[in-house]
């Protein structure tokens with residue numbers, strides 16, 4: 001059997017893997033990315049709503065060819081139709097075409113020296129004392145450090161003996177791009193409630209004045225049926241046209257317990273590095289991917305690809321994002337336990353106390369811990385949620 005040798009091998013050419021590749025390649029080590037599909041970015045599962053601040057943190061231009069529309073806020077709708085708006089004067093987020101976005105990241109990585117091989121499925125890993133072995137039939141790869149960026153259905157996390165996500169316990173998502181609708185291009189819509197989207201929410205992301213990406217996530221229900229029902233209600237007056245349909249599992253369970261081992265780092269959806277409140281994983285998973293790329297390159301250069309050194313990756317991302325994931329996970333658990341009546345009460349409070357203005361001024365799409373703790377410190381909100389706070393020992 002012949003084994004090709006590389007220094008850093010990355011499994012999966014999604015945003016987390018590609019940003020890891022870019023950062024490792026920038027540090028002049030050999031980087032090989034293996035992608036199972038024939039094209040980068042396809043099939044696409046994502047709504048592509050990304051904050052402009054977040055893109056800046058990833059060192060990715062906010063005006064790239066992938067940007068379809070920019071928005072400056074969101075309107076939230078309760079089960080009974082109460083609503084409030086969270087907004088800024090200037091755009092805060094954009095809808096991106098994930099296929100073009102992922103290809104842009106791939107180009108960045110390749111320009112810095114990374115190699116990407118398509119149509120390569122990695123099925124197993126063997127962590128030896130001196131290297132990681134990836135076996136592919138009658139040959140394979142030897143790598144100093146492997147970065148697993150396989151997304152939500154990672155095989156490698158389990159094969160390496162680490163505790164993996166259980167995709168069957170995550171909400172299922174479904175979305176369509178619709179043309180010929182009439183929407184405000186400046187605002188995303190978020191619709192919550194057990195009848196609309198049990199266990200998650202429905203979204204309407206404007207792609208312009210006459211097209212949207214509309215989707216929802218849910219638990220224990222059929223997302224396509226619920227989405228069809230939602231679209232009929234939301235766009236009942238309009239003769240819309242369905243352009244594309246996408247589906248996928250949405251990670252809301254927070255990070256897995258351990259994201260490193262000898263010769264191995266886990267990043268992105270595979271590591272659960274996704275906002276449990278919104279299911280957005282491109283920015284935070286991308287930040288973790290970038291950290292992984294840097295640590296992997298450093299490990300190769302120092303000749304220290306073992307656990308003792310690679311734990312630096314987990315220490316770094318937990319230092320930057322650990323508190324964010326903790327707060328967002330609490331918020332998700334509390335929200336999942338609220339009845340539609342309780343959600344309506346929460347909306348009433350927010351509107352009555354003008355809290356959406358505080359969120360408008362101080363909220364951050366990716367770093368939500370400050371605003372969540374500020375809202376929770378409000379006496380009336382605290383009182384409303386107290387039974388659930390006790391239930392979850394918060």
Ligand SMILES: Cc1cc2nc3c(=O)[nH]c(=O)nc-3n(C[C@H](O)[C@H](O)[C@H](O)COP(=O)(O)OP(=O)(O)OC[C@H]3O[C@@H](n4cnc5c(N)ncnc54)[C@H](O)[C@@H]3O)c2cc1C
Pocket residue numbers: 011012013014015016017034035036037041045046047048049050120121122123149150151152155173174175215246247248249250267268269270274279280281282283285
């Ligand atoms: C319906 C829906 C809407 C979403 N909307 C948003 C949003 O608006 N904003 C946001 O930030 N996030 C959103 N997300 C989440 C976002 O899509 C993910 O968090 C993000 O794509 C994770 O990036 P990743 O690189 O970790 O994994 P992925 O993007 O899943 O990439 C993994 C890659 O690895 C490849 N691969 C997997 N296994 C192997 C293997 N064994 N060998 C070789 N290649 C392999 C796959 O083909 C894929 O290309 C949404 C998710 C869903 C399901």
